[in-house]
Amino acid sequence: GQQVMQIPQYQHVQEGEDFTTYCNSSTTLSNIQWYKQRPGGHPVFLIQLVKSGEVKKQKRLTFQFGEAKKNSSLHITATQTTDVGTYFCAGPAGGGNKLTFGTGTQLKVEL
């Protein structure tokens, strides 16, 4: 079945450093979604990418969808303590009725 892997699994950065997480799918994706889960919280939708090579920005966050639509990345510029959490990518499975979530990247930001 479809597999969605994320690397790295964990990342510790100093506040102000940049951070990137990568998402790789075993199959071509029609779209990809990104979610953020704060410690002790629940996943919250961040963004959806649909087009090959698409790049979207949300303030310090930059999301990219690969040309082959099998990978994606999330880059955070100048991390802040509010960025702490686990970031998940998710791709559609089963004809659009459900999502396959990546394994997640846990980000810790130290002052």
Next chain:
Amino acid sequence: NAGVTQTPKFRVLKTGQSMTLLCAQDMNHEYMYWYRQDPGMGLRLIHYSVGEGTTAKGEVPDGYNVSRLKKQNFLLGLESAAPSQTSVYFCASQIDAGWYEQYFGPGTRLTVT
């Protein structure tokens, strides 16, 4: 507008006991999902529903049953709990078919001893 709510927030069960987790949404969403989250394994889909009266198996359905008698509610049942079912359970809803975001509830932390 409460969004997605889950009951209870925490629960401790002994092996072999049964329980039902309740998920409710007030957004009139058609699709609802139950996930479990374990360290290092992301979110895994247990069961889902594409509408009132329908249910379908997800990635890890064994040991769980579900029901969607009303559009706004999605129940997850454990008939005979096992320690392997210790996890955090999240319910989510989606407005309809297609590439839409999912809205998650706050989660239920279940420990089976």
